[in-house]
Amino acid sequence: MTPTPESVSTPGTTPIRLGTRASALATTQSGLVARRLEELTGRPVELVRISTEGDVRTGSLATLGGTGVFVTALREALLDGRCDVAVHSLKDLPTAPAEGLTYVTPEREDPRDVLCARDGLTLEGLPFGARVGTGSPRRAAQVRAARPDLDVVDIRGNVDTRLARALGPEADLDAVVLAFAGLARLGRTDAVSEVLETDVVSPAPGQGALAVEVRTADVAGEAAGYDVDLARAIRALDHRQTRLAVLAERSVLARLEAGCAAPVGAYAVVEGGVLLLSAVVARVDGTEQLMHSSRAHLSPDAGPDELDGMARDLGVRVAEALLLDGADRLAPLTAAPAHAASAARPAIGTLWSDAPEGE
Numbered sequence: 015m016t017p018t019p020e021s022v023s024t025p026g027t028t029p030i031r032l033g034t035r036a037s038a039l040a041t042t043q044s045g046l047v048a049r050r051l052e053e054l055t056g057r058p059v060e061l062v063r064i065s066t067e068g069d070v071r072t073g074s075l076a077t078l079g080g081t082g083v084f085v086t087a088l089r090e091a092l093l094d095g096r097c098d099v100a101v102h103s104l105k106d107l108p109t110a111p112a113e114g115l116t117y118v119t120p121e122r123e124d125p126r127d128v129l130c131a132r133d134g135l136t137l138e139g140l141p142f143g144a145r146v147g148t149g150s151p152r153r154a155a156q157v158r159a160a161r162p163d164l165d166v167v168d169i170r171g172n173v174d175t176r177l178a179r180a181l182g183p184e185a186d187l188d189a190v191v192l193a194f195a196g197l198a199r200l201g202r203t204d205a206v207s208e209v210l211e212t213d214v215v216s217p218a219p220g221q222g223a224l225a226v227e228v229r230t231a232d233v234a235g236e237a238a239g240y241d242v243d244l245a246r247a248i249r250a251l252d253h254r255q256t257r258l259a260v261l262a263e264r265s266v267l268a269r270l271e272a273g274c275a276a277p278v279g280a281y282a283v284v285e286g287g288v289l290l291l292s293a294v295v296a297r298v299d300g301t302e303q304l305m306h307s308s309r310a311h312l313s314p315d316a317g318p319d320e321l322d323g324m325a326r327d328l329g330v331r332v333a334e335a336l337l338l339d340g341a342d343r344l345a346p347l348t349a350a351p352a353h354a355a356s357a358a359r360p361a362i363g364t365l366w367s368d369a370p371e372g373e
């Protein structure tokens with residue numbers, strides 16, 4: 015529907031308010047998107063700091079319960095109009111759609127995990143029994159599968175805190191596992207001692223991608239609140255190959271009914287008109303892993319909705335193959351309604367933060 019002229023908010027110099035969490039990684043990511051939005055719209059972008067439950071509560075996220083501890087407050091700020099745009103790490107975003115909101119995915123950064131080890135050591139080169147830090151069950155499972163002798167230590171904290179555990183003057187670990195993307199955005203790839211190939215450590219669905227979320231009404235051409243230049247800029251940020259890859263990866267998680275803290279990895283890429291997807295479900299102790307991969311040919315004359323559907327179907331197919339092999343026997347995948355009160359022994363799949371380290 016074409017908006018009537020009087021319904022279109024006057025752009026010109028009206029600032030765009032971008033809601034962001036306060037961590038270094040969040041503000042860096044938000045800053046990148048803010049600059050792109052300024053270039054695309056010619057309007058100033060103001061950062062609005064929002065603190066989320068995941069930032070305020072300092073205990074283990076296993077005691078927080080619920081999904082989306084890092085995104086709920088940002089979404090509330092969007093819906094009640096305190097900001098117009100919110101930037102999330104896509105892997106922190108629950109797979110359930112949020113009513114009244116929609117998002118695009120700019121071109122993704124390298125989705126792989128990395129090892130940051132003392133003395134430039136690699137996963138193979140770490141000494142027997144070395145201590146490796148991660149708060150992610152997915153990373154723990156796959157590191158243990160590759161090196162059953164390692165002592166995997168549960169850690170939390172922002173990127174600098176975690177790096178210091180392996181590389182700082184008071185290091186108590188031999189290595190930590192982090193996402194390449196976070197380090198790249200913070201300018202800390204100097205800390206990387208090995209990039210872990212996706213067939214050794216399958217990344218979190220959506221890792222390395224950002225979600226730029228807005229109110230659907232602002233960009234959908236509806237009369238009320240339609241912001242024509244914001245809508246155009248949001249469309250320009252969308253990267254088609256990234257969108258298809260992350261749709262397929264997240265569709266695996268959705269079909270498995272797994273939370274993002276479940277030991278599930280998925281990696282998809284578009285290569286020459288083909289969408290390739292592989293996914294892993296692992297036992298957290300590293301003793302067993304299931305892997306499936308499949309592909310979808312993206313017909314050149316398919317429309318955007320049709321392509322999205324093909325990506326989602328591919329994820330469903332791979333997830334169902336994993337379930338046929340007994341994926342739900344390896345790990346408690348199903349996200350039971352999580353509740354802080356039931357924190358004594360939360361199901362592993364219920365928390366919405368792959369690497370619940372607070373970044």
Ligand SMILES: NCc1[nH]cc(CCC(=O)O)c1CC(=O)O
Nearest residue numbers: 103192193195196221222223369
């Ligand atoms: N929940 C933590 C989180 N969320 C997004 C990133 C990194 C950036 C990305 O994957 O896009 C990180 C840190 C990490 O996993 O090392």
